[in-house]
């Protein structure tokens with residue numbers, strides 16, 4: 197599988213799906229990009245741009261957008277890049293039996309399932325891989341250097357997919373720990389909200405470093421309880437993505453947290469937004485899953501309290517700082 201003469205499909209023309217389509221098309225290969233919104237299909241096919249979700253990027257001519265999932269029927273690989281809460285619905289409509297590379301980061305509300313578990317439930321004949329890591333869409337679309345985890349429990353397929361997706365400035369690192377790659381990507385979004393809160397509330401950089409380190413301890417405890425491997429959590433899809441999203445307002449999750457830290461309500465911040473801040477959806481599901489597994493996640497609990505507008509910011513911060521002293 198080297199991409200020549202093959203056609204890749206991408207489901208979801210938000211910022212990340214569009215950037216990945218651009219990456220795959222960089223060598224002239226044909227890419228079919230499914231978009232929900234007709235205006236996005238028209239803008240891509242009419243002017244090779246996606247002003248709604250990835251403004252300022254001229255898209256490669258070999259990208260064709262469609263609103264019909266059936267148009268992905270001739271693709272040999274399909275990247276799934278919808279928001280996590282819509283993954284079940286779009287994967288159900290995807291062509292059966294084609295390798296699915298899941299790029300969404302989150303845990304499904306209601307079921308508590310990871311994205312791979314959801315995809316396997318609705319497309320049992322499709323091989324599954326997960327692509328996750330520190331990857332701001334705009335940077336990838338501009339061709340800036342990026343490394344990412346590609347996890348697949350079939351080593352042969354994983355190597356084929358990695359060769360197919362790799363580009364000179366885009367390096368997939370292979371793993372067979374699908375669960376670990378998924379948990380890192382889902383949990384870091386919640387922790388990025390916490391770091392944004394610290395920024396918005398003016399708590400300083402020591403607090404941010406503490407939240408990243410103690411948040412990583414929470415991610416690791418939860419991941420190990422779910423069967424993830426520690427080295428995956430310490431890799432690109434875990435710690436790498438945690439560091440990226442916890443240190444920049446380019447992150448939608450960090451920005452959401454910053455708004456909370458500035459004293460704005462979650463309801464106001466979440467209403468009418470077009471782009472997705474996955475951590476807001478993952479947080480309560482993660483908290484419930486952690487409680488059920490007997491895993492302590494105090495930073496995640498604090499984020500949940502703020503997202504539910506359940507306690508004043510000062511009270512939430514005081515409660516975190518007043519936790520009993522313990523060994524690291």
Ligand SMILES: NC(=O)C1=CN([C@@H]2O[C@H](COP(=O)(O)OP(=O)(O)OC[C@H]3O[C@@H](n4cnc5c(N)ncnc54)[C@H](O)[C@@H]3O)[C@@H](O)[C@H]2O)C=CC1
Pocket residue numbers: 208209210211212213214231232233249277278279280282285286299300301302331332333334470471472473474
């Ligand atoms: N933006 C980024 O830099 C990165 C995003 N991701 C992940 O990719 C996934 C998609 O995020 P973005 O591309 O950033 O999205 P976005 O925030 O740019 O756009 C929102 C997307 O949601 C779609 N959408 C809204 N309602 C829908 C529905 N009912 N059914 C299906 N799709 C619907 C829209 O069509 C659009 O594609 C998320 O899980 C995100 O965590 C992962 C890595 C980087």
Ligand SMILES: O=C(CO)COP(=O)(O)O
Pocket residue numbers: 301329330331332333385388437440441446447448449450472473474
């Ligand atoms: O996942 C991302 C980078 O790896 C994007 O983060 P946000 O969704 O917080 O913008």
